[in-house]
Amino acid sequence: MFPARFNYYRAESLPEVLDLLARHGSEGKILAGGQSVIPLMKLRLASPAVLIDINRVRELQAIAGDERGGLRIGALTRHHHMEIKKWPRSLALLMDAARDIGDPQVRNLGTVGGALAEVDPAGDWGPVMLSLGARVRAVSPKGERTLPIDELFVDAFTTCLAEDELLREVEIPPLSDGTGTAYLKMERKAGDFAIASAAVRVNRSPDGRCQDVGIGLGGVGLVPLRARGAEDLLRGSNLEEELIREAEESVRKECEPLADIRGSVEFKRQVVGVLFRRALKIALRRAQGEEVEAGHV
Numbered sequence: 001m002f003p004a005r006f007n008y009y010r011a012e013s014l015p016e017v018l019d020l021l022a023r024h025g026s027e028g029k030i031l032a033g034g035q036s037v038i039p040l041m042k043l044r045l046a047s048p049a050v051l052i053d054i055n056r057v058r059e060l061q062a063i064a065g066d067e068r069g070g071l072r073i074g075a076l077t078r079h080h081h082m083e084i085k086k087w088p089r090s091l092a093l094l095m096d097a098a099r100d101i102g103d104p105q106v107r108n109l110g111t112v113g114g115a116l117a118e119v120d121p122a123g124d125w126g127p128v129m130l131s132l133g134a135r136v137r138a139v140s141p142k143g144e145r146t147l148p149i150d151e152l153f154v155d156a157f158t159t160c161l162a163e164d165e166l167l168r169e170v171e172i173p174p175l176s177d178g179t180g181t182a183y184l185k186m187e188r189k190a191g192d193f194a195i196a197s198a199a200v201r202v203n204r205s206p207d208g209r210c211q212d213v214g215i216g217l218g219g220v221g222l223v224p225l226r227a228r229g230a231e232d233l234l235r236g237s238n239l240e241e242e243l244i245r246e247a248e249e250s251v252r253k254e255c256e257p258l259a260d261i262r263g264s265v266e267f268k269r270q271v272v273g274v275l276f277r278r279a280l281k282i283a284l285r286r287a288q289g290e291e292v293e294a295g296h297v
Ligand SMILES: Cc1cc2nc3c(=O)[nH]c(=O)nc-3n(C[C@H](O)[C@H](O)[C@H](O)COP(=O)(O)OP(=O)(O)OC[C@H]3O[C@@H](n4cnc5c(N)ncnc54)[C@H](O)[C@@H]3O)c2cc1C
Pocket: 029, 030, 031, 032, 033, 034, 035, 036, 037, 038, 039, 075, 076, 100, 101, 102, 103, 106, 109, 110, 111, 112, 113, 114, 115, 117, 118, 120, 122, 123, 124, 125, 161, 165, 166, 167, 168, 191, 192, 193, 194
C-alpha cells in the first residue's frame, strides 16, 4: 500500500522543528524512527498532510547526566543505542528492555521518544519508565514543560501532548545506592510485542527493608500501568515471601488486560503476576551486586 499524499519537511535544528510545528501543528506529524507512523500511513490508518522529520536534530539524540545525578535521554535515542550503552548496574533494565524490542531494523531506527509518544499498550519503554518514576520534558512554540510519565499516557495510542508539542527528552531521577532493576517480557515469538511485561525498581536498606519500589506493567491495559497497590504493599516491608505473593495478586487485580490475539484476559493476568515476581527477584539479586540475566520469557 502507498500512503496518501503528504508534504515532507526535514528540520535541521530544534528552533526549526518548533517553527514547523507552529505552522503545521494540527496538520503535521513528527517523523522520528518512522517504525510506527510509516506503516500506519501505508495502511492509510494515518494520513497526515505534513511530516516533520526530526532525525537531523542533534540535540534530541544525546544521553547525558543531569546536575542531580539523574539521566536525560534525548527523544531521538534509538533503541539500539539503549541496547549497547554501558549502563550502571542499577539501570540494567534499560538493556533488558532494549534488546527485545522488535528486530534489528526496528531497533536501529525506532526511538525512545517515538515509542513513548506512540503509547502502544504493549510497548516496552512505557512500563520501564513508569517503574523508574521518569519525567518527560516537552517543548512547543509556546514554551517548555516537564511532566510525570504517568500523565503522558492518556489512552491507547494517545498522549496528553498538544498537537504542536514535541517530546524532547526523558528524565530518569537519580537512583539511590542499593537499587536493583529488571524488566521481563513474554512474547509469542521473537520480535513481537509483549503478551505482558513487568518492570521493577527496588531499593533495599542494609537491614533488608524495602525502602522504595516502582512497578510498571505492559500489555495489560489500554496504556502502560503502574501497580501502585503492589508498590504500597512492599514499601517499608521486609519483602517476606508471603508479602511478595500478596503483591503478585495485587498486580493481577490492578491490571486491566483485554483479550486479543496475544491471549485471554485470564492468561495475561496470570502471566503478568509471574513476570512481576520474577522481575522483583532478579532486581533484588542485582541490588546485591549479582550479575543476573533477565531477557524475554
Ligand atoms: C515489526 C515491528 C516490531 C516492533 N516491536 C516492538 C516491540 O517489541 N516493543 C516496542 O516497544 N515497540 C515495538 N515496535 C515499535 C517501535 O518501538 C517503534 O519504534 C516505536 O513505536 C515508534 O518509534 P519511532 O521512533 O519509530 O516513531 P515514529 O513511527 O516516527 O512516530 C510514532 C508516533 O510518535 C510521534 N512522535 C515521534 N517522536 C515524537 C516526539 N519526539 N515528540 C512527539 N511525538 C513524537 C509521531 O508523530 C507518531 O505519531 C515495533 C515496530 C515494528 C514495525
